Amino acid sequence: MNLHIKTLENDARRRRAAHASILMCAPHHFGVDYIINPWMENQIGRTDVSRARDQWDNLRRHLSGCANLAFVTAESGLPDMVFTANAGLVLDGVAVVSRFHAKERRPEEGLFRQWFDRQGFEIAAWPEDVAFEGAGDALPDRARRLIWCGHGWRSSDLAPRLIETIFDWRTVGLKLVDPRFYHLDTCFCPLPDGSLMYYPAAFDEASLAAIRAVAPAEKRIEVSETDALGFACNAVEVSGRIFLNACSDALKTRLAAAGFAPIVTPLSEFLKAGGAAKCLTLELNGGALS
Template structure:
């Protein structure tokens, strides 16, 4: 846990982020083998084999097209027996060519690790292993502040606080723990999103009191976008933020108006088939530094 006082987010003109100097790279995985095969979060309950693969493919393609408009997209091949590989944000956490590979809490997802390891190594990344004894679920539970000054690291249902030490050592970055207390928001990226203008969307009820205080100590009042439950359960915080563009599941008109008033271009993509497994836009995309070795799109 960080022992340093939490400093305010750095004030940076929004124009700095639009457009980004270099198009970011994002990792995605085709939903060709996607299904809800088991129950490891509350959203999956009642949805086992209840997702339409055809509709999922259509929705994923719409997301792929939206992400491709603002970023380079590279693909990892889906593998039999790993229906959740489509949620690439859970594969690990990457920065500056280093990947902290996920060590999944649930056995149902542990088979994905070898496939992602192989892809990252072939793409030229340095891979760091997180011990099985300290589960860690990648970008799902770890998000860098937009200015890179700290790493927000969730812990609770799927990631242990003990895993944060490895993250701190990997990047020599200040790690700020956030404790998740609502099982519906089992990953940090389901209820917290740093945005490119230096603000953040979050659902306060997903966190304990100390964690809310940490968020609000870092983000000034005018930089905080607290979500109502109706948008939180639509996974509004599970958003992809690139420059002045935000890509996310369908949200309320009020939240869309608030984001547009801040200067964002809001792209809504219907992702209902993936919500049945407890994921939306951000879950389906992992942000990367550019691979060192060419990989197939």
């Protein structure tokens, strides 16, 4: 193919892909049907389906007022498909489809790949034998043009290097050591002004040193264990508004001082499966939605 024509086609694909900002999946088949993280312990069959739908709808309504939304069709037998953050990593029109660590979620891969392809995203190659769980473990930080990559529970420690090769963005690998915080987005949230909201005890010492080396003290918002267990870091920021499951008064004050407006959208039913606002969304432009 002529290089100029290929470039024009790729540009057109990126423009189409960039039209929507956030991908969601309705919780038609959501529930806790198996155990693949500590939050799921003793929760099988205990989901209030009606409440889950209401909580998801509430988050959707909030987001629809400030972002473009796209939806992937929920499939029976895939209760975790609602957590679209794990569909893959999207940056500048390119998608890396996840390679799930847990066998229960692997059937989602083909469905998400089909959706990305139909929407015109360029799909990057990824090794079959390297676990990677998308934007659950890879968080773009546009303020610094880097990608924070979590590993240790779900994604391989090889993932940061591969992500850097695909996107040509600097990556910083962070090792997760607490099984309750099995994905990076459960305990870490980069914000568009360069601030980082995170729970220090979720990381090993080398990772904490890496965070401190990148972000100055005034930009590091350390959350308490209470806020961490409420999945405060599992947040979605849109145009200065931060949507999250729970937020203490102290954290609200800190976020407000940084120029953000925290908006609590309770998602208790989804916490039973180990997810909240960020897990329920995938940013399709790979960064701040402002």
